């Protein structure tokens with residue numbers, strides 16, 4: 120039965136806390152992106168609604184312009200009709216009648232166009248209502264999501280403080296030279312630095328560990344390192 124050095128047990132606990140701290144920090148670092156995504160979802164719905172409203176305004180503007188055009192054509196016709204009684208020549212009279220017919224034709228064309236715009240505006244209404252509904256739902260969802268993210272952030276922050284306190288207490292109990300060796304490794308490897316020997320290989324760099332080193336690790340008499348990557352090695356319990 121291999122025995123484990125007490126210092127190794129301490130280092131493994133320390134490493135576990137360090138890994139948990141770094142996972143929590145990574146998770147906390149993602150939170151601003153999550154919040155940004157929540158805001159972006161609302162903005163997208165808001166932009167859709169805004170676009171539809173803009174379309175409706177555009178349609179109404181164009182319709183009003185057509186209305187004014189028709190109005191001016193109508194007064195033109197009225198003016199022609201007023202002129203017609205004063206005309207003596209038949210040729211001029213016929214010409215004026217053609218002008219009137221042309222203007223009336225133009226009025227009908229404008230009115231048809233107006234009708235098309237009004238139909239389009241009407242068709243837009245349910246789309247605007249749907250977009251308003253979608254925006255309200257998105258805002259509601261965003262507010263719930265924001266609160267959930269905030270709650271999770273609070274839990275993570277509390278957990279982080281707890282782990283960092285535990286970590287500091289553990290670190291104080293570890294021999295300073297071993298601790299600084301561990302911390303130097305942690306800085307350069309950024310992942311596991313106390314690793315098991317598996318199938319005769321280093322659990323960090325996966326290179327071969329000489330049998331003598333395996334034996335020492337297994338006997339639990341002293342701290343051993345991988346010749347290649349420098350990680351601290353231990354013999355796993357089973």
Ligand SMILES: [Zn+2]
Nearest residue numbers: 321324345348
């Ligand atoms: Zn190694």
